[in-house]
Amino acid sequence: MECSSLIRATYALTMSPVAMSLEELIPSNHMKSHIYAILIRTGLVISTLFVAxxxxxxxxxxxxxxxxxxxxxxLILPCLCFLCILRRKVTRLQVAxxxxxxxxxVVSAVIGSFKAISEIIENLRRDKSP
Known part of the structure; x- marks a missing residue:
């Protein structure tokens, strides 16, 4: 899958629950709900564009x-919750x-965070240089 299509799919997957939650607040008049759905989704895209x-x-x-x-x-929370909920019922293999x-x-989060922070610092330095 091409990177740009992956980004578009990720955006749609992320915004869809937000749009659906907002659409549920609208009374269920059939014709009006389609118009409101289009307006809500357009507003979400425009607001995201403005923020970006x-x-x-x-x-x-x-x-x-x-x-x-x-x-x-x-990765982290599901394993911690599994271990906390089942405490004495887990085997040593499951714990391991x-x-x-x-x-x-944790290692992935640290590496990803370090990479993102270093790129932010690099871009800030590049913008401040004459």
Missing amino acids: LTIPFFGLVLSLVGSLLTMLVT LCVIIIMVG
Whole structure:
């Protein structure tokens, strides 16, 4: 899959739950709901565009947040919750696998955060140089 199509799919997947939540607040008149849905989704795209254009290094800030939160939500927290909920019922193999997964998540979060922060600093230095 091409990178640009991956970005478009990620944006749509991210914004779809937000749009659906806002659309649920609208009374269910069939014709009006389609018009409101189009207006809501258009407003979300325009507001995202405005934020992306006004905040410098928006992509890099998203990379930083994403590297921290994605690893936390997908790797670290599920394993910690599994170990906390099942405490005495887990086997040593399960504990070992969870610890390995948590370590991979922490290392990935640190590397991703370091990379994003270093790119932000590099771009700030480049903008300040004459």
